[in-house]
Amino acid sequence: MISYLSDMDGVLIKEGEMIPGADKFIQTLYNNDIEFMVLTNNSMSTPRDLAARLRNTGLNIPPERIWTSAKATATFLSTQDKEGTAFVVGESGLTTAMHEDGWILSDNNAEFVVLGETRTYSFEAITTAINLIRGGARFIATNPDVTGPAPQGVLPATGAVAALITAATNRQPYYVGKPNPVMMRS
Missing domain, CATH: 3.40.50.1000 (HAD superfamily/HAD-like)
Incomplete structure (x- = not known):
């Protein structure tokens, strides 16, 4: 089974903006039923808050896939x-x-x-x-x-x-x- 761990800041988003291609990458993971987690050293926000922040940039990543x-x-x-x-x-x-x-x-x-x-x-x-x-x-x-x-x-x-x-x-x-x-x- 293939799984991915992806960093968040600087990889998927930067200063509140989606990094070009991040949405296609995440959609490819979903389309191929590939398990993934988004990791972040951000300890200020809850996974739920970060999911909302990501959603605002165009990335649909649920809180249970975010590990802070x-x-x-x-x-x-x-x-x-x-x-x-x-x-x-x-x-x-x-x-x-x-x-x-x-x-x-x-x-x-x-x-x-x-x-x-x-x-x-x-x-x-x-x-x-x-x-x-x-x-x-x-x-x-x-x-x-x-x-x-x-x-x-x-x-x-x-x-x-x-x-x-x-x-x-x-x-x-x-x-x-x-x-x-x-x-x-x-």
């Missing part, structure tokens, strides 16, 4: 502990994935600090993350991407903020998203 670094991270953490607490720095895509997998989100004595991407990194949240890690919480990041695309050039992404936290804690995160094979296996 947020979903991969929540799944990975569930293999470490069946239930537990995590302090999450990120947006709804990450917090939703964590809740769906049974995690309790807390800023007090969390077992894990989970860093994802957000357009509104807060100094207060970063400080909390640093102190929790220094106190023994395990440091997990959804992906190692240092920058992400933006109309004005690039934006700092998860990897850049992880570097800041690493500098303050002397602890490297475990990165779950691409290119880690954990994301593809999950």
Whole structure:
């Protein structure tokens, strides 16, 4: 059986526009009953939100065919502990994935600090993350991407903020998203 894993940003879409030929590629997969998943290091949005975004560009990809670094991270953490607490720095895509997998989100004595991407990194949240890690919480990041695309050039992404936290804690995160094979296996 042939199956495809495809990246989303930069492969199917770029800055909200479909990359020419992406619709034909996806339609060919459907026409030939070829299984596929779209992978993304985007941890900000839920698969449902991303499916709507893709639909707006002309690509019909249902949420169950979208695997985000947020979903991969929540799944990975569930293999470490069946239930537990995590302090999450990120947006709804990450917090939703964590809740769906049974995690309790807390800023007090969390077992894990989970860093994802957000357009509104807060100094207060970063400080909390640093102190929790220094106190023994395990440091997990959804992906190692240092920058992400933006109309004005690039934006700092998860990897850049992880570097800041690493500098303050002397602890490297475990990165779950691409290119880690954990994301593809999950």
